[in-house]
Amino acid sequence: xxxxxxxxxxxxxxxxxxxxxxxxxxxxxxxxxxxxxxxxxxxxxxxxxxxxxxxxxxxxxxxxxxxxxxxxxxxxxxxxxxxxxxxxxxxxxxxxxxxxxxxxxxxxxxxxxxxxxxxxxxxxxxxxxxxxxxxxxxxxxxxxxxxxxxxxxxxxxxxxxxxxxxxxxxxxxxxxxxxxxxxxxxxxxxxxxxxxxxxxxxxxxxxxxxxxxxxxxxxxxxxxxxxxxxxxxxxxxxxxxxxxxxxxxxxxxxxxxxxxxxxxxxxxxxxxxxxxxxxxxxxxxxxxxxxxxxxxxxxxxxx
Numbered sequence: 001x002x003x004x005x006x007x008x009x010x011x012x013x014x015x016x017x018x019x020x021x022x023x024x025x026x027x028x029x030x031x032x033x034x035x036x037x038x039x040x041x042x043x044x045x046x047x048x049x050x051x052x053x054x055x056x057x058x059x060x061x062x063x064x065x066x067x068x069x070x071x072x073x074x075x076x077x078x079x080x081x082x083x084x085x086x087x088x089x090x091x092x093x094x095x096x097x098x099x100x101x102x103x104x105x106x107x108x109x110x111x112x113x114x115x116x117x118x119x120x121x122x123x124x125x126x127x128x129x130x131x132x133x134x135x136x137x138x139x140x141x142x143x144x145x146x147x148x149x150x151x152x153x154x155x156x157x158x159x160x161x162x163x164x165x166x167x168x169x170x171x172x173x174x175x176x177x178x179x180x181x182x183x184x185x186x187x188x189x190x191x192x193x194x195x196x197x198x199x200x201x202x203x204x205x206x207x208x209x210x211x212x213x214x215x216x217x218x219x220x221x222x223x224x225x226x227x228x229x230x231x232x233x234x235x236x237x238x239x240x241x242x243x244x245x246x247x248x249x250x251x252x253x254x255x256x257x258x259x260x261x262x263x264x265x266x267x268x269x270x271x272x273x274x275x276x277x278x279x280x281x282x283x284x285x286x287x288x289x290x291x292x293x294x295x296x297x298x299x300x301x302x303x
Contacts, residue, residue: 004287005294006280008042008261010239011162011187013123015042015097015262018295019252019280022217022243022266023048023101023126023166024073028087029094035273038094040280045264046087048103048128051112053079063199063208068218068245069267070197072211075103075131080116088120097123099164103131107151111158118160126164127155129181130193130215142168142193145180152184162187164241167232169221170196174228175235182236190241190264191232192225218267219245226258233259233300247275249282259300 006017020043026032029044038044056076063070077083083100091098100122104110114125129142129151141147152165165181167174169192178189194215199208225244233240242260246252247268255263268275283295292298 004284004292005296006283006287008295008299010124010164010241010262013097013162016095017042017280017283018256018260018262019276019283020099020241020262020264021045021269021276022264023128024071024075025266025269028083028091030087030090032269032273036277038091038096040277041096042262042280043097043099043123044091044094045099045126046083046091046101047077048075048101049077049080049083049113050075050103050105051080051109051116053077053082054103058210060208060210061214063214065197065199065216065220067220068216069270070199070209070214070216071194072209072214074211075128077103080113084116084120088122092121099124099126101126101128101166102155103128105131106133106135107154110151110155114155114159114163118158122161124164124188125155125159125161126166126190127152128166128193130166130168130170140168140170142166142177143171145176148177149180149184152181152186156185164188164190166193167191168193169224169228169244175231178232178236178240182238186238188239188241188261189232189236190243192221192228192244195221195224217244219247221245222251222254226254229255229260230258246279247272249279249286252279252283253286253298256295256298257300257302261299
């Protein structure tokens with residue numbers, strides 16, 4: 001029987017397959033380990049981790065919308081100390097790569113977390129530049145190419161692991177953003193983060209979320225995500241990790257054909273906790289059906 005390789009390489013880190021989890025939708029895998037064997041995943045991407053604990057936004061902070069969900073969790077997390085003590089030892093029990101999502105309110109916050117993780121047994125850092133920069137009036141680092149490049153360059157001076165920069169779709173030109181962080185030293189980019197949205201309860205005549213706006217994710221954002229991944233992949237030489245509305249193997253393959261080296265599954269985890277494992281199997285089945293011996297043959301195959 002013909003052997004088929006699903007291995008992909010992100011900045012020198014080899015993943016057994018291209019399927020990862022989206023930050024914030026999988027915790028650190030503890031809750032999900034009852035439903036899905038973490039050993040089958042290419043990587044687990046953790047919830048955002050900051051230098052100190054964050055309480056997150058007031059409730060209600062999640063609501064369903066047509067084709068997805070809106071969330072304004074506010075990156076609630078227990079901070080880097082608890083994460084290193086509790087979550088990393090848990091994940092090390094599994095044969096999967098560990099990607100730590102890093103968040104902060106200033107460049108110094110991010111650098112502090114990257115430095116702390118330098119001696120920890122984690123494989124990659126994913127930098128969430130959709131966080132509001134408190135020193136510059138709250139605009140997200142990821143909405144200005146100069147700010148994105150600055151924070152990327154600063155983190156690269158502290159990080160020992162390769163750095164993935166997670167790009168926001170709430171920009172005019174995604175290719176420009178990808179090029180800016182690549183020039184500043186990013187080892188890979190991941191996209192898209194959530195699209196800013198709003199929902200109003202017409203009966204209560206008030207916002208559905210206490211925060212008024214939230215990040216939209218789920219199937220409805222997929223066409224936008226595929227387009228942006230295609231644009232980014234054709235603008236940079238570093239690997240691109242695609243995400244945004246992936247619920248099936250067909251969805252994942254669309255991103256790979258558009259140029260993604262790996263994919264991440266988010267919202268689907270909420271209503272189908274074993275979605276990631278099913279997607280791994282579905283990609284294998286596709287490779288069998290079309291006699292693809294190496295998944296790298298599919299990356300960016302649509303031009």
